[in-house]
Amino acid sequence: MDFVFPHTFVPWFRAVAPHIHAYRGKTFVVGMTGEMIAAGRLNSGVQDLAILHAMGVRLVLVHGFRPQVTEQLLAKGHAAQFAQGRRITDSVALDCAQEAAGQLRFEIEAAFSQGLPNTPMANSTVRVVSGNFLTARPVGIVDGVDFLSSGLVRRVDAVMIRRVMDIGALVLLSPFGFSPTGEAFNLSMEDVATAVAVSLQADKLVFLTETAGMREDASDPASPIDTEIALADAQRMLAGLPADLPPTDPAFYLRHCVAACEGGVERSHILPFATDGALLQEIFTHDGIGSMVVDEKLESLREATVDDVGGVLQLIEPFERDGTLVKRDRTEIERDIGAYTVIEHDGVIFGCAALYPYPEARTGEMAALTVSPQVQSQGDGERILKRVEQRARAKGLESIFVLTTRTMHWFIKRGFRVVDAQWLPEARKRKYNWDRRSQVLVKTLN
Numbered sequence: 001m002d003f004v005f006p007h008t009f010v011p012w013f014r015a016v017a018p019h020i021h022a023y024r025g026k027t028f029v030v031g032m033t034g035e036m037i038a039a040g041r042l043n044s045g046v047q048d049l050a051i052l053h054a055m056g057v058r059l060v061l062v063h064g065f066r067p068q069v070t071e072q073l074l075a076k077g078h079a080a081q082f083a084q085g086r087r088i089t090d091s092v093a094l095d096c097a098q099e100a101a102g103q104l105r106f107e108i109e110a111a112f113s114q115g116l117p118n119t120p121m122a123n124s125t126v127r128v129v130s131g132n133f134l135t136a137r138p139v140g141i142v143d144g145v146d147f148l149s150s151g152l153v154r155r156v157d158a159v160m161i162r163r164v165m166d167i168g169a170l171v172l173l174s175p176f177g178f179s180p181t182g183e184a185f186n187l188s189m190e191d192v193a194t195a196v197a198v199s200l201q202a203d204k205l206v207f208l209t210e211t212a213g214m215r216e217d218a219s220d221p222a223s224p225i226d227t228e229i230a231l232a233d234a235q236r237m238l239a240g241l242p243a244d245l246p247p248t249d250p251a252f253y254l255r256h257c258v259a260a261c262e263g264g265v266e267r268s269h270i271l272p273f274a275t276d277g278a279l280l281q282e283i284f285t286h287d288g289i290g291s292m293v294v295d296e297k298l299e300s301l302r303e304a305t306v307d308d309v310g311g312v313l314q315l316i317e318p319f320e321r322d323g324t325l326v327k328r329d330r331t332e333i334e335r336d337i338g339a340y341t342v343i344e345h346d347g348v349i350f351g352c353a354a355l356y357p358y359p360e361a362r363t364g365e366m367a368a369l370t371v372s373p374q375v376q377s378q379g380d381g382e383r384i385l386k387r388v389e390q391r392a393r394a395k396g397l398e399s400i401f402v403l404t405t406r407t408m409h410w411f412i413k414r415g416f417r418v419v420d421a422q423w424l425p426e427a428r429k430r431k432y433n434w435d436r437r438s439q440v441l442v443k444t445l446n
Contacts, residue, residue, distance in 0.1 A: 018377035024056035031193035036273040064189030072096035085244030136177025136185040151185025156199035198263030213291035304340035311349030361425035403438035416441035
């Protein structure tokens, strides 16, 4: 085992601790594609899930089996049939699906049973429970195509799934459902994972997929991954796209993420299984590794109105009192309230920031960035920063800057660089408090 240097390990572990606290007792539904298992990534994925389980996360794992079923069909000399992006499950395909599900369930349970020394599974005890938790119905005949034994989720037994998780077990689901008459139906992993996440009102739905996530520019394969997508933006991305997208298209998974968020799941993720530890990186690091869809209705991130003045004052007052923020009076905030972005939940302002543009210098100042101590370390500061950046770009600005005396490192970690105060636009330089000696940090907007 490689030696871990304390000066790097200790700060890292402390930085992870807030995430551990935040996710203990939360419910994650994880969809693992059959392609991930075929690529030999099962053991590493199981190790990461076992770590989450040890940290108190309640887990439902749904596995796929697309390539395994197709492989068995080929071995039997039977062609795989698809229509409208869905497998047509005849009697041979149904047999192959049942065989593949049994084999994969065996492999997954075996992987969770490992306890080899010097591996993440040492000393772990993960009990895996499977069952007939899904009631299904046939897809039927759609546009003249009979899908035979292909099905859709009719109902999820959320009560029993919760009871299994209550005893500390991980729930493992194959993409199969049964009708009240005992008929078996082949389901898609993505449909099952989405339906289960919505039924449980899970805190996260995570897809471990063959795609890297949604690109900021869908037409450019070299474009950066869009790490956080508001639900409304994701809905716009999907508008006009065909219904039969292939699983190799990240929009195929985005559609399920959107359905989950529309059904009440707070956050849905698309992660590349080809990246080792993608699940851990997404959950325990600031920038993550894939794309996350967020339902902002749960916690409204919006531009402020005059009705928010009192909430903003109440939020920033303790930070003004201890010197973290420069004091602003009510008249100033009322005058500038349109420049503020706020996070509000149930009528309470939990975070805010203002943007003061300097168009002549193509830059703008982000001021009074504040997050309530009650919700710090939950990503609200990053969400406000991202919205301010969007507002700045919409105004044609090429950068934003901040002045701070205590939070310099927070901004540096998020792409800001320190510059001399002489860098400031002339209009802002005239108001700079040389006695306060605030650090000036700038971020270029791509």
